[in-house]
């Protein structure tokens with residue numbers, strides 16, 4: 001963060017209480033828009049900035065992820081997401097996000113070996129699962145059980161120590177897939193499958209999801225690669241709602257397992273992590289190709305309130321670099337599994353074609369987004385829709401712990417405490433109950 005051009009913004013405010021002025025420094029990052037530093041605004045003017053939803057506010061400095069929505073750019077530690085998705089593994093991407101550089105082969109080997117040993121859960125944690133109803137949503141199980149980890153791993157909880165922060169970060173990345181897979185097994189009534197310390201990340205995860213005692217489940221490498229890509233593409237996305245939640249909770253010095261549990265709760269909201277589930281529900285409601293024209297009529301009618309789920313993006317207005325990669329992966333998976341005759345996938349491919357040709361979509365820059373393809377791939381892999389957001393959480397844990405670590409190590413860090421514009425009653429005197437009727 002620099003102010004090397006000595007630039008500043010001058011503000012002149014006329015309000016009912018008089019006029020005030022402020023000179024505010026302009027700070028430049030290494031890429032992207034500069035920011036006006038409003039930290040002294042209230043001292044200079046007696047007023048706060050107002051930005052509900054934080055759409056115009058940079059809440060922190062960060063060196064982890066850069067997004068340029070207009071240009072369709074997503075970089076992690078400077079590396080384009082396309083290059084990472086095509087060349088790196090999810091574990092390599094995790095190392096990059098956590099430590100800022102791609103690992104050497106020796107560093108990668110040590111990281112994998114260490115991470116794989118952290119996959120096991122304390123055996124007592126099994127008991128937590130029995131406390132949930134069998135029909136509990138797996139996100140509820142994940143959220144509760146991750147918070148419960150704080151009761152087991154006290155040695156990593158002095159977050160002022162770098163080794164403790166690192167240990168907690170590794171434990172979270174390694175253990176959350178085990179909890180996620182067990183949440184699934186619990187809801188379908190199958191026995192838990194223990195993690196395999198010899199398997200790479202996605203192979204182990206698929207194995208814990210789909211193996212059963214007595215069946216020799218062999219992980220298909222094309223499907224493991226597809227899972228790895230989905231995880232890489234969801235690993236981090238700058239200061240989104242769940243990441244901001246993790247940073248906010250973390251700013252109080254709360255224990256890291258509780259911080260990540262809060263992030264999981266934020267991700268669970270349908271406005272955040274639920275879009276691929278919604279895209280698939282929409283396909284199921286359309287049913288077959290024949291249902292498309294009537295559905296499209298409704299989508300184009302502004303008054304219907306119906307949108308084509310899995311199309312468009314708030315930040316990426318021209319294209320989403322992640323969607324392009326998953327489009328290719330989706331076609332690979334469909335071919336590998338011989339699913340080209342599946343009616344739902346056939347319907348999805350027809351919608352994809354229409355959206356790239358139809359004037360309504362083309363003129364508004366609407367194209368299938370990452371959720372459209374990830375929903376289709378997960379469905380093809382046999383993962384139930386209730387697990388989609390759980391998978392997102394498995395991937396995003398890497399971003400959350402990297403951002404939490406960065407926040408904890410920021411010397412300028414302080415408890416997050418926004419202010420408000422009060423619009424309630426002015427001061428008034430208490431009326432005793434007998435005088436209120």
Ligand SMILES: CC(C)(COP(=O)(O)OP(=O)(O)OC[C@H]1O[C@@H](n2cnc3c(N)ncnc32)[C@H](O)[C@@H]1OP(=O)(O)O)[C@@H](O)C(=O)NCCC(=O)NCCS
Nearest residue numbers: 275299306307308309310311312313314364366369370371
């Ligand atoms: C993601 C989303 C919220 C972004 O919305 P936004 O940036 O606010 O876009 P706008 O609401 O300004 O839309 C611009 C225009 O495109 C239309 N539009 C946007 N997304 C649309 C969609 N999915 N289906 C149909 N029309 C859509 C809007 O109706 C609007 O049309 P108008 O100019 O005639 O009024 C929106 O595209 C959407 O709801 N998509 C479906 C949900 C989804 O897949 N979300 C996951 C995103 S990763």
